[in-house]
Amino acid sequence: MTARIVLQQADITRALTRISHEILESNRGSRGLVLLGIPTRGVVLADRLGAILDQIEPWSGAVGALDVTMYRDDLAKNPTRAPSPTSIPEDGIDGKTVVLVDDVLYSGRTIRAALDALSDLGRPRAVRLAVLVDRGHRELPIRADFVGKNLPTSVEERINVRLEETDGTDEVTIE
Amino acid sequence: MRHLLSTRDLDRDTAVGILDVAADMADVATREVKKLPTLRGKTVVNLFFEDSTRTRVSFEVAAKRLSADVINFSAKGSSISKGESLKDTAQTLAAMGADAVVIRHGSSGAPRVLADSGWIDAGIVNAGDGTHEHPTQALLDAFTMRRRLHGNAARGKDLNGLRVTIVGDVLHSRVARSNVWLLGALGASVRIVAPATLLPMGIEEWPVEVGYDLDEAMDAGPDVVMMLRIQAERMSAAFFPTAREYSRQWGLDDERAARLPAGSIVMHPGPMNRGLEISAGAADSARSVVLEQVANGVSIRMAVLYLLLSGTGEVGA
Amino acid sequence: MIRITGATLPDGTRSDIFVANGRIAPPGTPTTSIDADGLIALPGLVDLHTHLREPGFEQSETVLSGSRAAASGGFTAVHAMANTMPVQDTAGVVEQVQSLGDRHGYVTVRPIGAVTVGLAGEQLAEIAAMARSRAAVRIFSDDGACVHDALLMRRALEYVKTFDGVVAQHSQDPRLTHDAQMNEGVLSGELGLAGWPAVAEESIIARDVLLAQHVGARLHVCHVSTAGSVDVIRWAKARGVNVTAEVTPHHLLLTEQLAAGYDSRFKVNPPLRRDDDVAALRAGLADGTIDIVATDHAPHPVEAKECAWDEAAFGMVGLESALSVVQAAVVDTGHLNWADVARVFSAKPAQIGRLDGYANPFAVGSPANFTLYDPAASTVFGIEHLHGKGVNSPYLGRTLPGRVVTTIHNGYPTVSDGLLVDADIVAATAEATHG
Known part of the structure; x- marks a missing residue:
């Protein structure tokens, strides 16, 4: 099956810029904002969002990473995964607005695991979700607050997100 | 990782991988909630044919931080009896549904014998065997x-x-x-x-x-x-x-x-x-x-139990 | 009269063999005929070192089960070690063991007498009584334990000489092998198993050959396992010491590397050694330094082996596999020909044990003890090839050459077409033969 490009570098940048504005708007500024990327590509996207936010207005929030490996409900069904580091701000997440950042939203199970992981780290004021691509097929009552692109897909199709930092190129393909 | 019997079986990348997972586990100890749900529903048996409160407790804390159920099984014989045989014990634990057996034994190679025996299908962790390995x-x-x-x-x-x-x-x-x-x-x-x-x-x-x-x-x-x-x-x-x-x-x-x-x-x-x-x-x-060693022991044992008990047995990317 | 057609004798000639009235007979008119085309006729194998475990350890082996194992391996005589319970240290016990062997009839069972009372290494057993009993014991051994005390060993050598007997020494310095588990070397260090140094064997052999020379007695060295021991014995023979030595099939084929997996089937006393030792043992057997092959067949119940290595019992069963292992280790490798095998596994052990009837096995008038062996066969050795009570064979799952097709003991078959003849038939035939 051949891959079809659905987002190119400029599209990705544009989507992230739009999401940044939406985040600032809904949070009324960057105060108390914590962006937590879900490894691997969610962390890259969170870093980029942080950089864009910083350009838009003086940035007082924080960017980190939240590994959800230990909270997954499919650990026994897949080969063993090596966990990635979790990093949260020095002063924790209590009372903050946490925006979870991931590349693709699909079944919702990763986000379910992220919510569990988050609750073991503290008690945020609110939790939001930003994703580059929402491909549908949810298996849990979870939705994204900020979406780069909605991509209706069939279950047989594969969405590949490639980013400069991890894959050497910026593109989203469907195959 | 199916069993951990000996460091001889570990190449550089595997060993570094275990240390990296342990580093993540160490972070858990600094959090408010010092527990992960990762091994919920799994049963870890501490099978100690020799006394070693330190090692047993370290494995017990590690398993509990990962939400596994822990059974401590002391199979040490009294001065009169020789103690239960390895085979009988293993079959008993298999019948109880043990997912991992952490074994301390006075005889070199006992964990290997257990892993190769076919008496039990659990992952085996060598917690010290005779004068062989730890x-x-x-x-x-x-x-x-x-x-x-x-x-x-x-x-x-x-x-x-x-x-x-x-x-x-x-x-x-x-x-x-x-x-x-x-x-x-x-x-x-x-x-x-x-x-x-x-x-x-x-x-x-x-x-x-x-x-x-x-x-x-x-x-x-x-x-x-x-x-x-x-x-x-x-x-x-x-x-x-x-x-x-x-x-x-x-x-x-x-x-x-x-x-x-x-x-x-x-x-x-x-x-x-x-x-x-x-x-x-x-x-x-x-x-x-010396005290850092003790604290790090829990992180390492968490990492080992995680690598043994999660996944289908193959190591993924 | 039985006629065996077309067998190849150990010297390579082809000949028909006639058997009548329990003996090799001149050509005549046969009532039955056995086709031995392609098979080697070897004299009945004589094992100088067998543990039959009865009386006392019947859960491990009995005289009957051990005799069946022996017959299936091509043996017609075995020497039963003394470490029974009660120990074979009195005339009563040795006579009992011998009569059990006679009654079952698969092989000639020759009891070995203990050197010391209860194998305790303290006081000489009643050697004269055993030698002059119906069992006519000629080999004395504390096997399993070493006659460690130098003075006691000297006395034993001297005293046994009185009855044309021989002391078969289990050469193992007990202090140097305290709690020892496997050959001492790089591997034992890595595995964390207490080492069993070669010197613990070699030092006892060196002492014993000097003692034997000093008192002018005969010495037999059991299960030689190291290159150094071969050197010591070669030196002793060159000096004219009256010493004979045996090697087991497993020490001719297997090495300590097999211990690496802690599989206790490979735990044996003396332990498996290094490649260099195996090479020296093969060369020693080929050049006559080592006189014979003996099995040290040591059956154990499964629970004695289903445990951690250092909790497991020492020993391997070996009767059933012995000839195949000898073929693999020293015949197929060019060290020995079949005439040599006949010597080291029949004529010479019979001579050391003073067992009559094996000097000219295929001469007319000799007792008909021989086995027909197919050296071209090849089998994956399995539980089904074991006929004693023990399944502690180190060869399970290994491909071994050769197959015992027929065994004739005192003129009647104990193995026929590769299958053991029924125990009742063998016992009845044996009784009729004894008269």
Whole structure:
């Protein structure tokens, strides 16, 4: 099956810029904002969002990473995964607005695991979700607050997100 | 990882991988909720044919932090009975549905026998077997050294270039064996110092340098000095004349400890014989990382249990 | 009269063999005929070192089960070691063991007498009584334990000489092998198993050959396992010491590397040694330094082996596999030819044990004890090839050459077409033969 490009570098940048504005708007500024990327590509996207936010207005929030490996409900069904580091701000997440950042939203199970992981780290004021691509097929009552692109897909199709930092190129393909 | 029986089976990347997972586990200990749901519904059995409260508790804490159910099964015989046989015990545990068995046994190779037997399908972790190996001890030692060497930037790194001196009863030490293989895999250079009576035959084939003189070894300025415990029963078996002579020749006393370079650390697998292989001063000095070793033990055992019990048995990317 | 057609004798000639009235007969008119085309006729194998375990350890082996194992391996005589319970240290016990062997009839069972009372190494057993009993014991051994006390060993050598007997020494210095588990070397150090140094064997052999020379007695060295032991024995023979030595099939084929997996089937006393030792043992057997092959067949119940290595019992069963292992280790490798095998596994052990009837096995008038063996066969050795009570064979799952097709003991078949003849039939035939 051949891959079809659905987002190119400029599209990705544009989507992230739009999401940044939406985040600032809904949070009324960057105060108390914590962006937590879900490894691997969610962390890259969170870093980029942080950089864009910083350009838009003086940035007082924080960017980190939240590994959800230990909270997954499919650990026994897949080969063993090596966990990635979790990093949260020095002063924790209590009372903050946490925006979870991931590349693709699909079944919702990763986000379910992220919510569990988050609750073991503290008690945020609110939790939001930003994703580059929402491909549908949810298996849990979870939705994204900020979406780069909605991509209706069939279950047989594969969405590949490639980013400069991890894959050497910026593109989203469907195959 | 199916079992952890020996550090001999670990190559550099696997070993570094375990240390990396352990680093993540160590972070859990600093959080408010010191628990992960990862191994919910899994049963870990601590099968101890020998007493070792320290090791057992360390595995117990590790398993509980990962939300596994823990059963402590002491199979030690009384002075009259020989204790339950390995086979009967294994079959009992299999019937109870154990997912992992952490085994401490007085006989070298007992964990391997259990893993190969077909009596039980669980993952087997060697928690010390006779005078063979104690792989989680070596892993926690390596973890401790790596933290000292690389601090928070340790992820992905090995122990390349580190100079480690191991002193004492290598002949009877499972800790020494596991450390020698693991440190070799991680790129450290190992020097062993002991009287010839406490060195195994064929040690010249090991990937180590061997010497008899502790003072000479101290003057070489090692990064790590690991003191091994002298068991009481060696005193009466002509391995050395008296405890006093041993202590003078091969004990880490205050004077020897003071001669170590500033950044060097002193390790001991515990429990220590203060005044025999290590002086109280050296054991409690700022160089001593004995308590760090204990804390790191939990992280390493969490990592091992996670790698054994999650997944389908294959290691993914 | 039985006629065996077309068998190849050990010297390579082809010949028909006639058997009548329990003996090799001149050509005549046969009532039955056995086709031995392609098979080697070897004299009945004589094992100088067998543990039959009865009386006392019948859960491990009995005289009957051990005799069946022996017959299936091509043996017609075995020497039963003394470490039974009660120990074979009195005339009563040795006579009992011998009569059990006679009654079952698969092989000739020759009891070995203990050197010391209860194998305790303290006081000589009633050697004269055993030698002059119906069992006519000629080999004395504390096997399993070493006659360690030098003075006691000297006395034993001297005293046994009185009855044309021989002391078969289990050469193992007990102090040097305290709690020992496997050959001492690089591997034992890595595995954390207490080492069993070669010198613990060699030093006892060196002492014993000097003692034997000093008192002018015969010495037999059991299960030689090291290159150094071969050197010591070669030196002793050159000095004219009256010493004979045995090697087991497993020490001719297996090495200590097999201990690496802690599989206790490979735990044996003396332990498996290094490649160099195996090479020296093969060469020693080929040049006559080592006189014979003996099995040290040591059956154990499964629970004695289903445990950690240092909790497991020492020993391997070996009767059923012995000839195949000898073929693999020293015949197929060119060290021995079949005439040599006949010597080291039949004529010479019979001579050491003073067992009559094996000097000219295929001569007319000799007792008909022989086995027909197919050296071209090849089998994956399995439980189904074991006929004693023990399944502690180190060869399970290994491909071994050769197959025992027929065994004739005192003129009647104990193995026929590769299958053991029924125990009742063998016992009845044996009784008729004894008269």
